Amino acid sequence: MKRSYDCVIVGGGITGLMTGYELCRKGMTDILIVERSYIGSGASGRNGGGVRAQWTTKENIQIAKESIERFKRLSTELGYNIWFRQGGYLFLAENEKQVEILRSNVRFHNEHGVGTRFVERDNLRDIVPELDSSKFLAGAFNPKDGTLFPFPLLWGLRDRIIEMGGEVVTRTEVKSIGIENGRIAWVQTSAGRVATEKVLNAAGKWSSLIGEMAGVQIPTRPFRHEILVTEPLEPFLDPMVVTMTNRLYMSQSMRGELIGGISDPVEIPSDSWASSIGFLQRMSREILKLFPRLGAINVLRQWAGSYDVSPDNTPILGTVDKPEGFYFACGYSGHGLMISPKVGQMMADLIAQGRKDPLLESFSIDRFSKLGSEKKESLVIG
Numbered sequence: 001m002k003r004s005y006d007c008v009i010v011g012g013g014i015t016g017l018m019t020g021y022e023l024c025r026k027g028m029t030d031i032l033i034v035e036r037s038y039i040g041s042g043a044s045g046r047n048g049g050g051v052r053a054q055w056t057t058k059e060n061i062q063i064a065k066e067s068i069e070r071f072k073r074l075s076t077e078l079g080y081n082i083w084f085r086q087g088g089y090l091f092l093a094e095n096e097k098q099v100e101i102l103r104s105n106v107r108f109h110n111e112h113g114v115g116t117r118f119v120e121r122d123n124l125r126d127i128v129p130e131l132d133s134s135k136f137l138a139g140a141f142n143p144k145d146g147t148l149f150p151f152p153l154l155w156g157l158r159d160r161i162i163e164m165g166g167e168v169v170t171r172t173e174v175k176s177i178g179i180e181n182g183r184i185a186w187v188q189t190s191a192g193r194v195a196t197e198k199v200l201n202a203a204g205k206w207s208s209l210i211g212e213m214a215g216v217q218i219p220t221r222p223f224r225h226e227i228l229v230t231e232p233l234e235p236f237l238d239p240m241v242v243t244m245t246n247r248l249y250m251s252q253s254m255r256g257e258l259i260g261g262i263s264d265p266v267e268i269p270s271d272s273w274a275s276s277i278g279f280l281q282r283m284s285r286e287i288l289k290l291f292p293r294l295g296a297i298n299v300l301r302q303w304a305g306s307y308d309v310s311p312d313n314t315p316i317l318g319t320v321d322k323p324e325g326f327y328f329a330c331g332y333s334g335h336g337l338m339i340s341p342k343v344g345q346m347m348a349d350l351i352a353q354g355r356k357d358p359l360l361e362s363f364s365i366d367r368f369s370k371l372g373s374e375k376k377e378s379l380v381i382g
């Protein structure tokens with residue numbers, strides 16, 4: 001570590017690395033990424049790898065669409081295969097109310113340039129032949145959604161950042177942030193103090209704590225989210241399937257494993273990453289409802305991570321007037337991987353050039369102080 005940097009990024013997850021990568025690509029290479037544990041130790045190394053443009057606000061759709069286009073190029077650009085595969089996302093409705101929601105989502109997506117189509121029950125098995133379609137009334141399918149493998153993405157970004165001259169330190173913790181004359185002045189880490197005028201808070205579920213260090217209240221709360229992976233099976237599942245009732249999601253990796261999670265309606269905010277039998281039971285029951293033939297498969301592993309949830313399930317991106325030089329990108333509410341390319345690009349523009357992408361307005365922290373401005377994203381999974 002040197003004594004000073006143009007920018008210090010707190011967090012070696014997808015947000016910190018993607019923004020660091022974009023900063024370096026712009027020529028701002030005097031940056032330090034500080035990670036308390038290992039790269040991807042937070043949510044970025046614990047997620048389901050899902051990538052979709054099926055959202056219910058036009059801003060979320062826009063940010064996701066641009067990110068999908070970027071993911072297509074990233075394997076080549078990074079020199080790492082990120083296993084990005086566009087098998088689509090199929091949302092499944094079990095009652096008439098959900099059917100109406102899907103119909104309305106399809107209209108909204110089509111209006112905003114996403115090719116989601118409504119799928120009648122009789123046609124569900126054209127997309128997923130193994131599905132027990134008798135349990136569902138209809139679906140919504142966007143063939144351009146997909147999945148990727150998060151670790152090579154993280155490693156590729158880290159390697160390219162270092163190659164371009166940026167610095168990444170692990171097993172190093174940010175302890176405090178210094179402010180002088182209303183500006184960011186330094187960052188105290190467990191390995192010493194570094195001077196800097198710019199700090200990016202990319203600390204995921206810990207983002208509110210990093211905010212406190214700079215005197216900025218960031219309204220994110222951590223919710224545990226459990227997930228599992230099965231033994232590998234022959235390929236049979238092209239899209240990610242999602243049930244509207246329990247928000248179960250499941251996809252098949254290119255190695256054949258099934259990966260998925262399910263929402264837990266009684267989960268309360270906590271720091272827990274414990275795995276539970278209850279999750280395993282609920283998940284198994286729901287998987288069997290979709291695919292009765294899967295009764296005999298083995299679960300290889302289950303684990304948990306945290307969603308950093310914002311009050312309106314929408315990311316919090318941008319900066320504040322005071323202290324000057326403090327930036328943040330957090331509050332993804334369980335969907336930060338899939339939008340990371342566009343977030344990284346917008347945050348890098350803001351940090352390096354002070355250029356504010358018009359899209360950032362809808363994600364600004366100010367929205368929480370405007371009465372009646374809450375427009376909640378309703379298509380959150382898990």
Ligand SMILES: Cc1cc2nc3c(=O)[nH]c(=O)nc-3n(C[C@H](O)[C@H](O)[C@H](O)COP(=O)(O)OP(=O)(O)OC[C@H]3O[C@@H](n4cnc5c(N)ncnc54)[C@H](O)[C@@H]3O)c2cc1C
Binds near residue numbers: 016035039225335
């Ligand atoms: C089970 C699960 C499934 C998910 N599925 C999907 C999905 O399918 N698609 C999708 O897009 N998203 C998904 N998500 C959400 C996604 O993983 C997150 O939104 C995203 O990874 C957030 O990235 P991040 O870099 O902001 O935070 P993180 O990856 O959590 O990184 C923050 C980092 O900051 C570090 N840190 C914190 N405090 C300090 C400190 N004081 N000093 C130094 N370092 C510090 C942490 O160690 C951590 O590594 C899922 C999440 C979970 C938990």
